[in-house]
Amino acid sequence: MRDGYRFEFGALDEPDAPKAQALKPLEEAAEVYGAWQDCDDMRLSPIMTARREYRQNLIDECMDVVQAVVSLLDAEGFTQQDVDAAIERCNERNRERGRL
Template sequence: MRDGYLLNLRTFHEVRDDKAQALKPLEEAAEVLGAWQDCDDMRLSPIMTARREYRQSLIDECMDVVQAVVSLLDAEGFTQEDVDAAIERCNERNRERGHL
């Protein structure tokens, strides 16, 4: 089990404080579900190259979500300090729920 991942993603070149920007993480998350379903369907496949391709697609879609979220944070003007504080609050909530 990992304690987390170190992620260093850039924001989109153009970010906007608008509904389209806010919807982008949701759109990308839907693509994660589709990629996960494809990956899950191939989980028992004896064809290793197909399994690797589906796993790569899944992680690529996950990173698209993270990048869309980072871009939304930027569009809203959040600082690294804001993000660090939010991460701490998130970790605390999840510790209380028994997830961490």
């Protein structure tokens, strides 16, 4: 298991309207799935430059999801302490399910 990743993301300066803000992670997640499909289709390609391009697109789309989530948390007024506590609860749930 990996130790995880460390991210430093600030929230967007001008949040969207509340409903749009809440929908943005879903929209971005759909784009991740599309990028993953493209990447998966190229997984066995002998053309390394194409594989690198699709992998870069996939990670870029993933970071768009993270940015959208960070911005939603900020728009809703959550603090770092709230986020830290939620991460620990998430980790505990995953430990209980045998995922960690």
